Amino acid sequence: MTELNFPAPLQAALASKGYDSLTSVQTAVLAPEAQGRDVLVSAQTGSGKTVAFGLAMGADLLEGDRLPEGELPLALAIAPTRELALQVARELEWLYAGTGAQIATCVGGMDYRNERRALQRGAQIVVGTPGRLRDHIDRGSLDLSALRAAVLDEADEMLDLGFREDLEYILGAAPTERRTLMFSATVPSAIEKLARDFQQDALRISAQGEARQHGDIAYRAYSVTARDREPAIFNLLRTHEAQTAIVFCKTRANVNHLLARMSNRGFKVVALSGELSQQERTHALQALRDGRARVCIATDVAARGIDLPGLELVIHADLPTNPETLLHRSGRTGRAGSKGVSALIVPSSDYKRAQRLLQNAKVVAEWVKAPSADDVRARDDERMMDHPGLTEEVGDDAPLAAQLLEKFGAEQVAAAFLKLWREGRPAAEELMETQAPPAPMAPREPREFGPSVWFTLSVGHSGRAEARWLLPKICDAGGITRDGIGAIRVKQDLSYVQIAASQADRFGDFIEITPEVTMRRMQGEPDLDAQAPRPRFDRDDRPARKPAPRKNAPDSEGHKARVKSARGGWLPDDAPLADPRTEGPRPPLKAWKKKSSAGEGAGKPAWAAKGKPRADRPGTAKPHRKGPKRPG
Structure with a gap:
């Protein structure tokens, strides 16, 4: 790492963390052509992007081996979610530990007063979410006038979450001569437009291995019946016994349903969904990190930005909606050279959909049957035989062990150990037999057609x-x-x-x-x-076609008949009909004869005179004839 051009304190921090070499994205941002320039970097999840932009902006921030002291921040990192922002802050803390850096976080759900005090003490690096950062700018507690570098982490997710207006507001409050680094898993047209708006002469970097699509992840598709979808998930978790596993569901209701079923079966499980408060989310993630829980059930939105160390297994309880979601979910495992498994639970009705999803994502999955109850028990027996307690020295417990053998005998003690071993685990689920999924259809060869x-x-x-x-x-x-x-x-x-x-x-x-x-x-x-x-x-x-005559045309017979009827038939039958479009307004209708202007009822029609029956009104139907009276 010494041949790369980045400050010595950051090299020492990497060495203390055990870094022997840099990842492709970290090397790319330190290349000579990227020095001092705005960059637009696309790299998959788990490729070391946080350390990459921490190294990239080191030369812009450090003066010698230290960060200059001052009241205004020099660097700003923007992340889409609270968890990702806090994770970025933790990474930058150890990376800049030897530079005297003060790092402040501004994220929603945290105490605003504590954040304000941290900013007032003079933080050189600020990490936050768009909404809370804009709030601090509006209230005057965050001044970006001295900013040297701005980082947009997971820019595609920030656009998906609707933060474009907030980003424009935040970056508009920073100097135009700042350096802007954008990191995104994908670079759609919206990200390119964002880069044109906020960057100047940006260098486009695609990290090597981006198209390899997570080579350290084994993709497996498990064929199950519709009724065995959840039991297959339980057996899969029991077979792997992963240090940490995450199960993705499509909706919040599915998360809550699966959480209840797994809790009843004795799994150490937590859930992440949009209905949780920030404190509940923090407790759930802490339970996963310290081992009190081993399985996390989450929706795609709720799991954005979380980083679970030791994540070995990703289960897709509901199939992803598109290839990008499949890769993004799966990318949470198989990080930093470790191996991981991405398992798709596929009911028979979704075979073709799953095959299309895998083909579009350009990954190859192994189609296998879900682990049966016998498979789970056999795997438990293997783990029991490999238990370190059976091979380690007895030590101080030797007298008690001898007493147990003398009182109960070796066979009874072994049977008790076996019973206790199995009681501490969820029971295996019986699954129905399923047929192997059909092979994906090969593309048809074009037939010879000739000239x-x-x-x-x-x-x-x-x-x-x-x-x-x-x-x-x-x-x-x-x-x-x-x-x-x-x-x-x-x-x-x-x-x-x-x-x-x-x-x-x-x-x-x-x-x-x-x-x-x-x-x-x-x-x-x-x-x-x-x-x-x-x-x-x-x-x-086009060949000429005579249009069909319209029924309402002025020269049609139907039109003449309707006009004649509307005029009350007062025109002679042989009188020509005027076309209002060419011959001016039609003549007025014949007025009703009125009474003399003198006396009662003057100016009114004859039928409106007092005492005139309604039946004599013109145009009024005659009254119905009264029927016979009902018998008394």
Whole structure:
């Protein structure tokens, strides 16, 4: 490590921690081309990113072998979750222990007054979550005017959690000449845009081995019946007896359900979900770290940012929704050169979905049956025979051991030991036999089609087009059979079809196969891997069609009849009907005869005169005839 350019106090800290060499991401950020520049680093979870940015900003912060004393922070590290922020602070504490660094944390759920006092004492490095950091800036307790380096850790997760506005506010309060380091497991377009907004001439770094997808993790898929999904998880935990294991569920309800069942069976288990307070989360994580609990059940969101030392087993109780989630879950094990297992519990109805998930993630999993009750008991017997208490010297307990043998005999003492050994563990679960999952389908080899001509169709996925829907329409339009059609490739806004050269002239250069879909001959072959723009078809190319007459058109017979009826039939039958669009307003309707302006009822219609029955009103239906009276 001495040939790399980073300060001596940090080298001493790494040596005291037992670092013989640096990881690929740590080496990349210390390369000469990265010195003093903004960097955008993509590296998988567990690749040593925290130590990497701690080393990278060392030259920007240290003056000699010490950090300068002052009231304002020099470095800021932003993390998406409380647990990750506290973990980053712990890593930086031992890394900068020999530099006199004061590190303050600003995270939600902690006492605000303690954080404010830590900032006032003059912390050179501040680590926090976006919401709490913005709160301190608003209240005036955090001044970033002297900031030299800013780090965005797990930037993709911060965007997923909706922190972009807070990040803009925080970085807007820092000097523009600062150095900005962004670390992210993935670099989608949103991260690239964030880098363009907040970085200047950033160096893009992809850590070596990023595409290897966790080579120290063994992926296994366990085929089970639907009713044996949870018992298979119990047997899997019993078989491995991992120091720490994590079980991922899709929803909070699934976490609570599995927690209750495992607690009843005697597992040392804790849960992490969104409904827990910060104090409950801290207690759960501490129980895992000190060994009081060995299994953690969590949702994807609740488990973000947590780091569990000695995590040997990851179980996917519910299948991940996408390959990125699968890799992110699995990346919590197999760290720092240690081995880990990522186990997928796959009911028979999800075989194909699991196979597609693994293929898209570019990982190979071993398909095996879930451990049976006999497998669990056999594994327990192996551990019992390997128990160190059976091979170590008896020591001070020799008199008591001799007394037990003399009183009960060797066979009875051994049977008691065996009983006590088995009583301290959850019982094994009986599982039903399952069939082996079908092998994933191999991609079909393209058939030989011979000389052909390609055509473009004006519809694609956006128009809900499918090959099986297009095939008969193309056959009908050209009068050919399906043997004359080769490949049909449906893209987003258009489709391509391959027609045998001997029958391509049947379609000409342009043809309309339906009133909505047209087909045009191409010159050469299409680039099926590229996203071509949607073609524009000229209206002149379409065959002329006479539009169907509208029922409400002014020159239609139905329209004339309705107008005549609406006018009360007062116009002669042979009178021409005026078109209001061309001949001005239609004549007024005939007014009702009114009474003289003098006397009572003047100005009112005749039917409105006092005492006039309602039946005499024009347009009013005659009253119903009264029926016979009901018998008294």
